[in-house]
Every structure is written in structure tokens, then in C-alpha cells.
Amino acid sequence: MPSNKQRPPFRAEHLGSLLRPKDLTEKRIKLDDAKALEILQDEELHAIEDRSIREIVKLQLDLGFHAINDGEYRRHQFWGTFFPNLEGFEEISPDWDMFRLYVPDIAAFTEAGHKPGESIVCTGKIKHVGSSYIKDWEFLKALVPADRVKELKITLAAPEWYHLRYKQGKTYPKEVYANDAEYFADVAAAYRAELKVLYDAGCRNVTIDDPNLAYFCSEKMLAGFKEDGEDSDALLDSYIKLYNDCLASRPHDLHVGIHLCRGNFAYSKHFSEGGYDRIATKLFNDIDVDTYFLEYDTARAGGFEPLKELPPHKNAVLGVITSKFPELEDIGALKERVYQAADIIASGAGQSRDDALKRIGASPQCGFASHHLGNSVTHDDMVAKLKLVRELANAIWPGEP
Numbered sequence: 001m002p003s004n005k006q007r008p009p010f011r012a013e014h015l016g017s018l019l020r021p022k023d024l025t026e027k028r029i030k031l032d033d034a035k036a037l038e039i040l041q042d043e044e045l046h047a048i049e050d051r052s053i054r055e056i057v058k059l060q061l062d063l064g065f066h067a068i069n070d071g072e073y074r075r076h077q078f079w080g081t082f083f084p085n086l087e088g089f090e091e092i093s094p095d096w097d098m099f100r101l102y103v104p105d106i107a108a109f110t111e112a113g114h115k116p117g118e119s120i121v122c123t124g125k126i127k128h129v130g131s132s133y134i135k136d137w138e139f140l141k142a143l144v145p146a147d148r149v150k151e152l153k154i155t156l157a158a159p160e161w162y163h164l165r166y167k168q169g170k171t172y173p174k175e176v177y178a179n180d181a182e183y184f185a186d187v188a189a190a191y192r193a194e195l196k197v198l199y200d201a202g203c204r205n206v207t208i209d210d211p212n213l214a215y216f217c218s219e220k221m222l223a224g225f226k227e228d229g230e231d232s233d234a235l236l237d238s239y240i241k242l243y244n245d246c247l248a249s250r251p252h253d254l255h256v257g258i259h260l261c262r263g264n265f266a267y268s269k270h271f272s273e274g275g276y277d278r279i280a281t282k283l284f285n286d287i288d289v290d291t292y293f294l295e296y297d298t299a300r301a302g303g304f305e306p307l308k309e310l311p312p313h314k315n316a317v318l319g320v321i322t323s324k325f326p327e328l329e330d331i332g333a334l335k336e337r338v339y340q341a342a343d344i345i346a347s348g349a350g351q352s353r354d355d356a357l358k359r360i361g362a363s364p365q366c367g368f369a370s371h372h373l374g375n376s377v378t379h380d381d382m383v384a385k386l387k388l389v390r391e392l393a394n395a396i397w398p399g400e401p
Contacts, residue, residue, distance in 0.1 A: 008151060008205045008255045009291045009361050010066045010401045012393035013317050015259055016155040016207065017078050017367030018056055018071035019374045019382050024048050028076060028372045039076065049073050050139070057143045059383070064390045066401045067153040067205060070140050071369075076118070078209050078370040079157035083120045085132035086190055088176075089162075094119040098170040102224025104215050104262070106165055120162050122172035126186035128193035137201055150204040155259075156194070158210035159187050159246050160239045168230070180238060188245035195247075199254055207257040207293060209370075213239070213283065214260040214295070217274030217302075236279065240286050247288050257291035261319070261366040262300055275302015280309040291315040296337075297322040297365035304341040308348030310359075316345065319365030321389055326381035334392050338362060362392045 020028070027045050039045065056071040072078055083089050098121075099106045133154060141149050163171050163180075177183040195206065215221050216236050225232040247256060260283075262273060276283065276294070284292065284306075292310070295301045296319050310316055320337050321329055338360065339353065346356035368375050368382050377385070393400070 008067050008153070009257060009315050009317055010151075010393075011361045011397040012065060012390045012401070013067055013293065013361050013363040014065065014386060014389065015293060015319070015323075015363060015367040016069050016072050016153065016209070017075075017369045018073075019368045019377070019379055020071070020073060020372055021048075021052050021055070021379075024052050024073060025372060025374070053139065054143060057140070060386075061144070063383070063386050064401075065386070066148075066151045068140075068144065068148070068151065069153045069155065070136060072155065072367070074136055076372050078155065078367060079118075079161055080155075081132045082157045082194065083162055085130070086126055087129045088122055088124040088126035088186075089120050090123045091118065091120050098166055100165060100167055100224065100228075102221050102227075103165050104218055104221055105211070121166070121170075122162070122176065122183065124173075124176055126183070126190055128190040131194055131197040133194070134197055134201060137198060137203060141202060149202050152203070153205045153207060154198060154203055156191075156206060156208050158208055158212050159184075159191055159242050160212055161210075164212045164215070164235075164239075184238065184242045184245065188242060188248070191246035192249050195250055195254065199251060204253055205255045207259055207291075208243075208289075209259045211261050213258070213279065214262050214274075214276075216279050217276060218262075219274060222278075236282065240282060244286075244288050255291065256289045257293055257315075257317070258287065258289050259293035259366075261295040273300040276306040277302060280306035284309045284314065285311060289314075291317060293317045293319065293363060295319045295365040296341075297324075301365070304337075304344045307341055307344045310345050310348060312349040312351065312359075315359045315361070316341070317361040317363050319363050321362070321364045321385055321392070323364035323366050323368045323377070323382075323385060324375050326377045326384075328384060328388055331388065331392055331395065334362070334388075335395060338392070338396055357396065362389055362396070364389065 027048055031039050031042060031045065053070045053073050056073065057068055060068040084091055137154060140152055144152065172183050216232065222232050250256060291314065294316060307316060318338060318341055320334050342353050342356040342360055345359065346353050349356065364385055368377060
């Protein structure tokens with residue numbers, strides 16, 4: 001993790017989604033039944049978003065953060081509009097028969113009697129027909145000094161987001177794609193195209209939000225796959241290949257991270273549990289990314305031991321501060337946890353603690369509003385948490401961004 005102020009990741013990070021102002025949330029609620037792409041045409045919503053983004057960018061600057069983003073304020077939920085913007089995908093009214101009901105977020109919706117959020121399915125040949133994020137990026141760029149643009153961050157949806165949740169045979173029409181390999185090839189091509197558009201516009205910092213990978217730590221989900229006669233290990237391998245295909249042409253100076261958590265829905269709901277042990281070797285060694293943003297605020301994420309698998313050339317941002325509840329953690333205890341993690345990373349890589357600390361940062365364990373309704377915290381609570389992240393980073397890495 002270089003100390004160069006122009007190169008992410010940074011010592012103090014946050015995951016992207018930030019609490020929306022009240023008027024933005026209220027406007028979103030009014031548009032709750034609108035299609036994802038229809039929302040893009042609402043002028044009143046855009047005016048509220050523009051004002052709110054200016055304010056949240058200023059807050060991040062004032063608090064001393066470098067990987068600044070727009071708080072995901074233009075999104076209904078954290079995954080944004082990448083998939084509905086692709087040719088070949090359509091939003092549908094979901095039918096329960098199409099879902100793997102043991103996938104943690106789907107199971108949580110089922111138990112609560114709710115429909116499983118926005119449902120996008122492939123209905124034809126997939127093609128990237130224009131970036132869904134470029135306007136957001138250009139607006140964000142204009143809000144910071146030119147020398148800070150390369151620090152700005154965009155968060156993207158996971159490439160397998162609309163695959164894991166659907167049963168075999170329900171993800172795409174058989175007459176369009178004969179198998180997953182063909183389907184994944186076009187998804188990967190779309191990601192490569194999106195990343196090129198963003199890179200050409202000056203983006204150098206991307207994080208892919210992927211609770212799906214953490215779901216492979218869930219014993220409940222793995223049992224569901226086994227009961228259905230499916231090989232969950234082979235599926236995880238196919239997702240890793242998909243990631244690498246998505247990133248196959250990325251320039252050397254485009255920083256890419258992956259954020260794993262166990263779900264973060266409205267009002268601080270989480271979806272799964274289980275440590276990283278089961279996937280650590282593949283996760284840290286086989287996916288071609290620079291940085292792992294990892295949930296580590298409670299026992300549901302397990303211990304730090306899997307971090308011994310982190311290779312010497314990769315970074316970990318430790319989500320040791322919760323974004324789900326307002327109580328502030330003790331900074332002394334947080335420092336000790338970071339040092340514990342550093343010692344494990346060091347032992348696995350044959351390094352000293354100081355060397356390992358050069359590859360570590362701190363953050364909340366997830367965003368504050370993965371769903372636009374937000375977590376069970378107030379704006380002041382969020383600010384206090386972000387200040388704590390910065391204070392922790394200053395205590396361990398004084399003088400570094």
C-alpha cells in the first residue's frame with residue numbers, strides 16, 4: 001500500500017454508500033415502484049441528488065478522506081444501474097420459482113415475506129451500449145481539485161450478481177446462451193468496456209461490492225447447494241474466472257478492490273454468517289485485484305487467521321468499525337485488532353509487522369446505506385464513525401492519507 005497520496009488504497013477508507021438526506025430518501029420512496037431506467041429521467045430527483053452530492057463530497061474532504069465518492073446517492077441500492085443499462089437485460093416482476101431460496105439475501109426476503117429486491121434477467125445477447133456511470137463520474141470529478149481526481153472512487157456491482165441468485169436454467173434463455181461459459185464471456189466483455197470508458201475519463205480507483213463471495217462462507221447456503229446436487233466449489237471457481245476475465249485488460253495504474261460483507265440491507269439487516277476460512281486461499285490468491293475490503297466488526301465474519309493467505313503484493317482494508325449501529329468502538333481496542341491482523345498477515349507472507357502494516361488500512365465494515373433507506377444510524381452517528389476511522393488511521397499511520 002504505497003504512501004504516495006495519489007495512489008489508492010488509503011489508510012482511512014469507507015465503502016461508498018453514505019446516508020441520504022431526508023428529502024432524497026423521501027423522493028426515492030415516491031419512485032419506489034418505478035423501473036430502474038425510468039428513475040433516470042426524473043428531473044426533480046436529479047436536482048436533489050446534485051445538491052446532496054456536493055454536500056457529501058465536501059464532508060468527505062473536510063473529514064480527511066481521499067477515496068472520495070458520491071455516496072452512491074444516485075442509486076436505489078448499492079449495485080446501481082450497470083446491468084439494466086446493458087443490452088440483453090430487462091427488469092422483471094420476480095417469480096419465486098426462479099430463485100435459489102437458500103442464497104442468504106433471497107432467504108432473508110422470503111422469511112420476511114418481501115419480494116427479493118430489483119430483479120434483472122438476461123433476455124437476449126448481452127452487449128455494452130454505453131456507460132451507466134460516466135455522467136456520475138464527470139459530475140463527481142468537477143467537485144474536487146484536478147490533482148485529486150485520480151483518488152476518487154467508483155463502486156461497481158459484482159459480475160455474478162444476477163447469476164448466483166437464480167436457479168440453473170433461469171439466468172438466461174437457452175437459445176441465447178448454451179452454457180454459463182458463453183454467458184460469462186459476454187458479461188466480462190461488458191465489464192471490460194465499462195472499465196475502459198471510466199479509465200479514459202480519468203478514473204483510477206474502482207471497488208467491486210460483492211457480498212456473493214462472502215455467501216460462500218455460509219454453511220446454510222452450501223448445504224442448499226449440496227441438497228440441490230450442485231457443486232458450490234466449482235461455481236466459486238467459475239466466478240473467480242469471471243472476475244479475472246472482467247479485469248483482463250485493465251491498465252496497471254487502475255486500482256481495483258473487492259469488498260466482501262455478509263449483507264447490509266435497510267435498517268442494518270445482515271444476511272449471512274461465516275468466517276473467510278473456507279474461501280481464503282482462492283479469494284486472496286486467485287483473483288487479480290489489488291485490495292480486499294473485509295467485514296470484520298463482529299464474530300459473524302470470523303477471526304483474522306485467514307489473512308495469512310494474503311500474498312505479499314496485495315492489500316487488506318479491515319472493516320473493524322461497524323456502520324450498522326451508533327455505538328462508538330474503543331480506539332485502543334481497534335488498534336490492538338489491527339495489530340493482531342498485521343501479525344497474522346506478516347506471518348503468512350514472511351514479513352515483519354511494520355511491513356505488513358504498509359499493506360493495511362481501516363474502514364467501516366460496510367456502507368451506511370447500501371439500500372437508500374439506510375442503516376439504523378443518524379447522520380451525526382455516521383460522521384462520528386467516519387471521524388473514528390480517520391482517528392484510527394492517524395494513530396497507526398501518522399501523516400499518511
